[in-house]
Amino acid sequence: MSTEAPRERRPAPVLAPAASAESGTTSPPETPKKPPAPPLPFLLDFFPLEDAKQTRLSAFFDNLRAGRLTTTRCRKDGRVRWPPRVVCPECHTSELDWVDLPVDGRIYAFSAVLMGAPLGMESEVPFVVGLVEVDGVPFRMFGRIVGTPWDQCHVGQKVRAEPYDLPDGRVFYRFRTVPA
Amino acid sequence: MNLGRGVALVGGATTKFGVRAATWAELAQEAGQALFQAIPALTAADVDSLFVGAAEPERFAFQSHVAPFAAEQLGLAPRRVLQRTELACASGQSAIRSAFASIASGLSDVAVAVGVEKMNLPSMAEANSSMACVMDRAWDGAHGATAPPFFAMVAQRHMLEHGTTEEAFAAVSEKNHKFANSNPNAQFYDKTFDRAKLGRLPLVAPPLRLGDCSSMTDGAAAVVLVAEELVSKYTDVPVRVRGTGQYADFHNLANAGSLTDWVGLEHASREAYRSAGIGPSDVDFAETHDCFTISEIVEYEALGFCPKGEGGQFALDGRSSLGGDVVVNPRGGLLGCGHPLGATGIAQAVEVYDQFARRVPAARQVPDPRWALVHNLSGSANVHSVMIYEGAS
Numbered sequence: 384m385s386t387e388a389p390r391e392r393r394p395a396p397v398l399a400p401a402a403s404a405e406s407g408t409t410s411p412p413e414t415p416k417k418p419p420a421p422p423l424p425f426l427l428d429f430f431p432l433e434d435a436k437q438t439r440l441s442a443f444f445d446n447l448r449a450g451r452l453t454t455t456r457c458r459k460d461g462r463v464r465w466p467p468r469v470v471c472p473e474c475h476t477s478e479l480d481w482v483d484l485p486v487d488g489r490i491y492a493f494s495a496v497l498m499g500a501p502l503g504m505e506s507e508v509p510f511v512v513g514l515v516e517v518d519g520v521p522f523r524m525f526g527r528i529v530g531t532p533w534d535q536c537h538v539g540q541k542v543r544a545e546p547y548d549l550p551d552g553r554v555f556y557r558f559r560t561v562p563a
Numbered sequence: 564m565n566l567g568r569g570v571a572l573v574g575g576a577t578t579k580f581g582v583r584a585a586t587w588a589e590l591a592q593e594a595g596q597a598l599f600q601a602i603p604a605l606t607a608a609d610v611d612s613l614f615v616g617a618a619e620p621e622r623f624a625f626q627s628h629v630a631p632f633a634a635e636q637l638g639l640a641p642r643r644v645l646q647r648t649e650l651a652c653a654s655g656q657s658a659i660r661s662a663f664a665s666i667a668s669g670l671s672d673v674a675v676a677v678g679v680e681k682m683n684l685p686s687m688a689e690a691n692s693s694m695a696c697v698m699d700r701a702w703d704g705a706h707g708a709t710a711p712p713f714f715a716m717v718a719q720r721h722m723l724e725h726g727t728t729e730e731a732f733a734a735v736s737e738k739n740h741k742f743a744n745s746n747p748n749a750q751f752y753d754k755t756f757d758r759a760k761l762g763r764l765p766l767v768a769p770p771l772r773l774g775d776c777s778s779m780t781d782g783a784a785a786v787v788l789v790a791e792e793l794v795s796k797y798t799d800v801p802v803r804v805r806g807t808g809q810y811a812d813f814h815n816l817a818n819a820g821s822l823t824d825w826v827g828l829e830h831a832s833r834e835a836y837r838s839a840g841i842g843p844s845d846v847d848f849a850e851t852h853d854c855f856t857i858s859e860i861v862e863y864e865a866l867g868f869c870p871k872g873e874g875g876q877f878a879l880d881g882r883s884s885l886g887g888d889v890v891v892n893p894r895g896g897l898l899g900c901g902h903p904l905g906a907t908g909i910a911q912a913v914e915v916y917d918q919f920a921r922r923v924p925a926a927r928q929v930p931d932p933r934w935a936l937v938h939n940l941s942g943s944a945n946v947h948s949v950m951i952y953e954g955a956s
Binding site: 496 | 771
């Protein structure tokens with residue numbers, strides 16, 4: 384949770400597909416079903432701290448706000464890793480560059496939370512989460528999947544990453560199913 | 564691996580597991596009382612070291628520094644080693660491994676390993692948040708990753724890759740709940756679940772239903788480990804620690820690799836088998852980490868009890884029950900007993916001791932056991948901890 388005053392609300396930006404990815408239209412951002420709940424105490428708030436006063440990875444969130452899903456690549460071994468880091472786990476160098484991640488992928492595995500949601504997520508039940516095989520990177524990305532009811536999702540389904548705004552002005556990412 | 568000097572388990576006890584009208588401190592006191600009743604020769608002054616398995620007392624009980632807190636509840640004043648071990652769902656086994664290592668090295672002679680967890684809170688949504696922060700909270704938990712959807716994905720991939728069925732999941736749950744009906748300390752001691760009933764329970768995270776998931780449970784358990792030369796003071800039927808292994812290969816779900824090949828468990832169990840000088844076919848009974856039905860199925864495979872992909876059929880054929888190849892979870896498992904995180908690994912060791920000491924009801928007594936294996940996973944099956952015990956011959 385930011386210690387700063389909440390940022391002004393703006394419409395969520397749309398992620399531009401990476402240069403190598405196919406172009407296509409993206410569905411409009413999802414509107415929240417219910418009005419946002421009051422902010423949670425810091426130790427019950429799941430979302431990362433984004434401000435440069437609190438994290439060395441604030442560029443990730445700045446990039447996301449500007450419509451880019453990014454992570455870090457080690458300048459020494461050339462490997463792209465997730466989540467972004469400040470030190471390479473292999474080379475232990477801090478010479479890392481921000482690179483764009485492809486935004487298109489396919490569902491590798493998914494489920495839905497029908498019971499037992501954490502505090503602050505109860506009003507979103509049922510929601511779909513899954514592991515997505517993102518084109519061209521050596522890892523899968525876990526995330527919320529929106530756009531299709533859970534009982535109509537399937538392994539192999541096409542999804543695209545998108546940013547979305549949190550009620551207090553922070554930004555995060557999720558996946559949206561792409562119509563076949 | 565050099566296992567150091569000999570270490571034996573000389574007894575243990577658990578509290579009643581369930582939704583308990585009792586605080587963390589009260590559960591710890593109950594476990595201490597049960598321990599001293601179970602081992603009449605044990606005195607508080609004998610105990611030089613205490614290891615406290617507790618996963619999230621800060622979140623579930625708003626209590627930190629729980630090692631001395633627990634010592635006071637049990638009436639102990641440790642003078643060699645006092646520490647808490649935290650490894651999420653494997654915090655209990657972590658306490659036992661630490662006690663074992665401390666005695667094997669000569670630092671401790673008589674150690675208690677106690678595990679305590681209080682999980683049922685007035686706000687269960689808050690308790691669910693605590694479970695979700697076991698994951699990489701900022702990058703996985705924030706999307707809503709808790710244990711049920713993760714293990715549901717394992718189940719989905721196992722069904723897709725190996726043709727495993729929901730009936731196989733129900734077979735595991737039915738077996739463990741049936742064993743729990745002979746364990747008065749189990750959360751579901753007085754509840755019966757057959758496959759038809761299990762199939763009608765609501766979905767938690769598809770394809771997993773309520774009966775496929777272990778519960779949020781309050782409970783505590785304690786065991787005593789001693790150096791080999793002190794065994795005769797406490798028991799005629801000591802249970803020796805013969806092998807152990809552990810492996811951790813990722814944390815963020817991005818780095819999980821295959822969801823159905825638990826390579827970490829293959830590594831941990833092979834190390835444990837090697838150190839004990841046995842193989843999977845020697846194991847008479849196993850207390851494995853059935854946090855979900857699919858977990859037990861994948862564990863049969865990774866522990867080497869059956870070939871990869873055949874875990875579901877192994878359960879359906881009754882090969883993991885009494886009269887089968889290896890009796891898995893005779894205590895009732897996490898599914899039948901409940902899963903108070905820090906207490907689970909200790910309660911499994913209590914079952915190992917009581918099985919070898921012939922102290923369990925006939926309905927779950929393994930005939931003439933010699934070798935037992937205990938397994939705990941933690942988090943998203945990213946850490947695996949294994950111990951192998953040999954009963955007195």
